[in-house]
Amino acid sequence: MSHLHIPDGVLPVAVWLPGLAAGLLLLVWSARLARGASRQQVAYQGALGALVLVAMAVEVPLGPLEYHLTLVGPVGVLLGPAATFQVAFIASAILALVGHGGLTVVGLNALVLGAGGALARPMYLALARRAQPPAAMAGATAVAQAVSGALWLATVMLGLGSGGAAPGAGRLGLFAAVAFPLWLVGIATESAVAWGTARFILRVRPDLLPRGPAATGSGENAGESAA
């Protein structure tokens, strides 16, 4: 649900304008951090950005629900915080250009997706000290999805709670009652998918999974060095 992109004109300016400014500032900052990235790393980042868009388009049937994945957790683990934020921004911008999400809220949509994704790599590295990579990937994805989903909920609640005709606590409570179980479903679904993703990568190309400073000696991700 963190990629149910918010369209133009439904959020008050006081919400989307700071979001846009913060998104652009973080984009510039992330670009400075990723300045040393090789050209191949940028191509890899672009391909994983496309994979995020593909995942958003694929419907995963879950009983009565059709869930659309984001893959923000696995991509966050594979790319690292700076590149993941750029991927989130680019994905939001491309979606906005086809009417899925808004042009003025690209920054906010990128913040919602990118904040979770940016936490995934540090979380994965912390968990991978004690757990196997699939479990660490699932845990990191759960955190990423929880943060993105919570930010999305907070943004929508903020949007619903502002404006001339703000709803009463009853309507906000009803929205939260519907959204909260969906948020939990999102966390569980993304984590299960991430577990399968990491298990397969571990078997076939373990060097693509990030390794902590102790494992590599240089702190660099093996996938990045390969790229």
Add this chain to the structure above:
Amino acid sequence: MISTLARIDYAASAGRTPWHAASALSKLALASLLVLLAVFAPSLSLLAALYALAWLLVLSSRLPWRLTLAAAGYPVAFTLLFIIGRWDGTAATPLRLLLRPLTASLAAVWLVGTTPYPDLFAPLSRVLPRSVGDGLFLTYRALFELIGRAERLWRALRLRGGASRPPRRRLTLAGEGFATLVLYSFERSQRLYAAMLLRGHSGRICGCRHYAEWSRADLLVVLAGLAAVAAAAFLWRAP
């Protein structure tokens, strides 16, 4: 969503209307103007006028109507949430909430449906940081190839009984499917990098340089922009 994007992409390259002949920069400016006016417009009359203007742009650019409805109608579902949440018993509030995103998404669809992506991304990549500008091109290029692979993968998974397993196993299988796409993406990036080097890549993807080539078709864009500004001037304080 991706099939909509693919058909819009085709319409942008194959279309032969004056809008298609106009420069990307002027269309980008007009679309931005329409979006900003729609977002800030306080008056319902102005919003209705902008919505009508956006439809005029879309219809005169001969985009397939089903495609237009599919792309421009997407915000309706999300906006309904806000309409229900902010319901105050009047018709004006829901109409305002509905017309803003619909006008903005129509303007975006018109822009993308009449401008091939290299022309559209070229001016954007010049103001964005280098890695982001390049990422925009590379993501878009990889998208259609990856969706083709994903569709084949999903079909194979279903044919082999992957969709009939219990949900937890189904999700893990989906994850493994995505992992094959991650590996493909990595190998693709290696090939792409080699091809870029062979072609004398200078360190930045700049896109084409036609995005600011003005033609007589740009006069139409200017006229549409003037119509939007005039509507704003006359209707800003209207009910």
